[in-house]
Amino acid sequence: MRALPIAVTVLAAALALTSCDDSGGSKTDEAGKTDKSASTDCRVDHVGIEVGPANAAPAAGDTGNVPVTLTNRDSTCTLKGFPGLEVHAGGDSTDIAPEKSANPVKLTLAKNDTATFTITYVRGEKGDAKTFDAQTLKISLPGATATQDFKWSYGPVAGKNEAADLNASVSPFQHAGD
Incomplete structure (x- = not known):
């Protein structure tokens, strides 16, 4: 049963890494939509x-x-x-x-x-x-x-x-x- 917590941890880390684009500003939700409100670029x-x-x-x-x-x-x-x-x-x-x-x-x-x-x-x-x-x-x-x-x-x-x-x-x- 130890393999399950490690697998969950690895999956959670992978999901966290994909939540930001290359600039670290935009987030993508489960449906693949980008949330531009998280961008840090000056407007x-x-x-x-x-x-x-x-x-x-x-x-x-x-x-x-x-x-x-x-x-x-x-x-x-x-x-x-x-x-x-x-x-x-x-x-x-x-x-x-x-x-x-x-x-x-x-x-x-x-x-x-x-x-x-x-x-x-x-x-x-x-x-x-x-x-x-x-x-x-x-x-x-x-x-x-x-x-x-x-x-x-x-x-x-x-x-x-x-x-x-x-x-x-x-x-x-x-x-x-x-």
Whole structure:
């Protein structure tokens, strides 16, 4: 009869290990449905976002920096990687790519903690075919599609080879003050 308690213990341990996904955030019930309420990822509708004040590029060819600050307004959550950034002009849109050499770390934000990231861009010449005349910035958080929209008031953004290939990048998240 000793084999039964050991088998039950092994089965219980196996079930406990399968109750979380790889991120440790979502749970799966017996029917295979995922419970997203257990996720610890920060959600864009639960953070306050402040864009700027910026060190805007004053003329075509100059580099500008736009700091963005996120304040967690809810329970503890995590950020890892880069924000999703998209700029819009009329019916056109294009992404701002992550910094290629950056190594993002996982940040845990308690309620009212802040994190920042920076958008670096080269100002384009208005009317140039390689310039994207950005008007709106859409920000999303890793693993989500919901966005918050902000007015882009820092001038047109230069493209590398064409307007859709922006000469711009975004840094990974870091704790404010780091």
